[in-house]
Amino acid sequence: MIKVQDLRKSFKVAKRKAGVAAAVASLFRREYEEIHALKGVSFTVTPGEIVGYIGPNGAGKSTTIKTMCGILTPDSGECVINGFVPWRERQRYVRNIGVVFGQRMQLWWDVPVIDSFELLREIYRVDCREFKNTLTLLIDSLNIASLLNTPLRQLSLGQRMRCELAASLLHSPDVLFLDEPTIGLDAVSKIAVRDFITMINRERQVTVVLTTHDMNDVEALTDRIILIGKGEILYDGGLTNLRSRYTLNKTMTLDYDTTQSVQPDVHGVSWLEWTAGRAVAEIDVRKTQVSKVIAQLSECLEIRDITVDSMPVEQIIVKLYEEHRI
């Protein structure tokens, strides 16, 4: 159970104009600017849930995650996870959480992966038999058996990320925080990481809080998203819900026989593009149904191919950003 209540955090950042003169001036007098990274963030996550925590760069995602991991101390507000206040009882609390920072490394660069795992086992004092079982599960599901004896520096980014994921779960945590776990990964590695998160959530009921910029990650993993912008929660709820709120239009692309040259007039359809053999239209689903439109069109057109798309989630998010001016 994760309960976050009115979390606030601000940073003081030295402000300086460009140029040598400004640099010299700043040697003597510094101006600071206060940046409010979190302005009263609240949400709850139930055990076994997967939540996508999304927002543009600099919105406060990582600050929230770091606070929830006990790394940062907030200015005010409450946060209780597994019965602990993370920053107050850090050492005891972190025993039951796993963390992956996609842009940082926790494994040792120069030694084989298995040696880093061994160190983590010692740090978390994991019982030998239990460790062996967990490791076997992780090795199988992440397909890293062949990587374990290779020094980290010789692995590709995708291979490394799979090992990092394994490293974060060696002590069988109940809660897993993933801060951009798919950053920089190719399609195959992304899918491997997603499948693994789904698996670990299903098999071990691990609660997952995930930040990402890839909406496909979120769509593949969960329906619940929390959208944060400029330190405030803008939306907390289902992705489907959000989609139905914003996608009132569907886009239809037609390939048809060129004999017809006049745009047919169909209720609820506005043509965006009409060239010989290809047409793109927007269907307003409040006025009509997609099936009706297709039926009507097939009467007057020789349709070769047809695709209907909803607005991609990315665009919905962009719309949300625009709405909230972030």
Next chain:
Amino acid sequence: MSLDMNLNTIANRNPGKLGAWRAVFRLRLICCIQYRIPALAGVVTQLFWGIVSLLLYQAFYESCPTAAPMTFSELVNYIWVQQAFFALINIWCMEPELSGQIISGDIAYELCRPQNIFALWFSKMLASRLAATLLRALPVIGVALLLPAPYGMTFHGDGWTMLLFIVALSLAALLNTAIIMLAMALMFFAPTPAVFSAVAIVGDFLSGLIVPLPLLPDALQRIAYILPFRYGADLPFRIFTGNIAGCDAISGIGLQLLWLVLLVSAGKKVYQIALRKMVLQGG
């Protein structure tokens, strides 16, 4: 096959109180051993520095043999112990893996471990120093013993002296790790290695790691004897050479212990404060 073997060797080791420490030490040793060239270069540096400084001091000693505060043979031993255990007790070589974490923010991961950062880093640093020393000390001592008189290393003391030396050297290793931990903590407040270097060079000089303390001017010596730095190098070296013995050696070790307790508690407090105020940007 090798995976099963790995799993089995791991399964046979039970996590104990010193488990994490042992694992860190093992990793550090692996890191040090697998890179042969830095290890070899370290030995060569130490030998070169030792021989050059001996030749230099010899010139001074020959020009004015009576004024010297320590005999040339004491000096020779001082220099060789200094060079042999340089990796263990130097204070200008900060652990780049750890200081890098402060600058890059990778310390985030360390904070996700169920351990006290001060304790974890202290053991990491000590482990890497021990590992590096294991590879350097023996070759340096070996060569130093083989060198012809008057440049060769000799040991005139008894078992008691050796025991005192080992105790003082071990405490010195802990003390200097504590000093580096404190100097490194400065980087939380000003994330640049420059602040560290400033502390390190002063400490290095006042500890007797550059010039043996008895050879310094009186005024500087008086300052050096008040500060903790000399207990991390000068004291064990001079116990080894026989320059400090008996009650002086024992009271010296007592003061060493006192400084160690003081600096470790200060370090713990400073890390606590630094981590509470820490700002982690990006990612």
